[in-house]
Amino acid sequence: MSDRNDGFVSASELARMGYCERQVYFDATHGKRATPEQQRARHRGLNAHAAFLDESRRIAAASDKKGRCFIATLALGECDETRALRAFRDLFLRRSACGRWLVAAYYRQSPGLCRWLVPRPRAIRSVRWLLKGLARAAGAAVRMKVGRGHG
Numbered sequence: 001m002s003d004r005n006d007g008f009v010s011a012s013e014l015a016r017m018g019y020c021e022r023q024v025y026f027d028a029t030h031g032k033r034a035t036p037e038q039q040r041a042r043h044r045g046l047n048a049h050a051a052f053l054d055e056s057r058r059i060a061a062a063s064d065k066k067g068r069c070f071i072a073t074l075a076l077g078e079c080d081e082t083r084a085l086r087a088f089r090d091l092f093l094r095r096s097a098c099g100r101w102l103v104a105a106y107y108r109q110s111p112g113l114c115r116w117l118v119p120r121p122r123a124i125r126s127v128r129w130l131l132k133g134l135a136r137a138a139g140a141a142v143r144m145k146v147g148r149g150h151g
Contacts, residue, residue, distance in 0.1 A: 055100060070110045072135075074117060075128040081135035088138035091145055 013024075027033075034042065072082050093099030117124050 070106075071113055071117070071127060072131055074114050075124050075131050076135075080139070081132055084135045084139035084142060085131070087142045091142055 072085050076082050089099075089103055093103050117127065
């Protein structure tokens with residue numbers, strides 16, 4: 001019945017048992033077989049996952065480029081607030097197409113904005129004040145999400 005060899009039954013298998021015990025019996029007796037529609041859906045899911053992984057790698061590579069300065073790091077330095085913003089990016093923004101678009105736009109626009117900010121300490125102070133507030137909200141959202149996953 002299970003594709004796993006650990007002796008446990010997955011939550012999906014339990015749900016399937018509650019939904020259609022005949023299907024569970026058939027799979028156990030004759031082996032699990034996917035319909036053409038299920039195979040196409042699986043293929044689409046694998047392609048979507050591969051595209052998401054490639055895009056995440058491109059974004060991570062862009063953020064690792066030397067010489068590129070980003071606004072949060074410029075205004076705050078390496079600190080808890082910067083880490084909270086990064087965690088929010090990874091836990092929330094990178095999980096949706098809209099969020100990934102926002103992250104990519106941020107990476108495109110930040111170098112120019114950083115160059116503009118460097119000679120303007122007053123502007124950096126204003127950005128720092130704004131980012132600290134955003135980082136508090138981001139940190140709270142991250143703690144709620146992480147706490148919910150481990151509680």
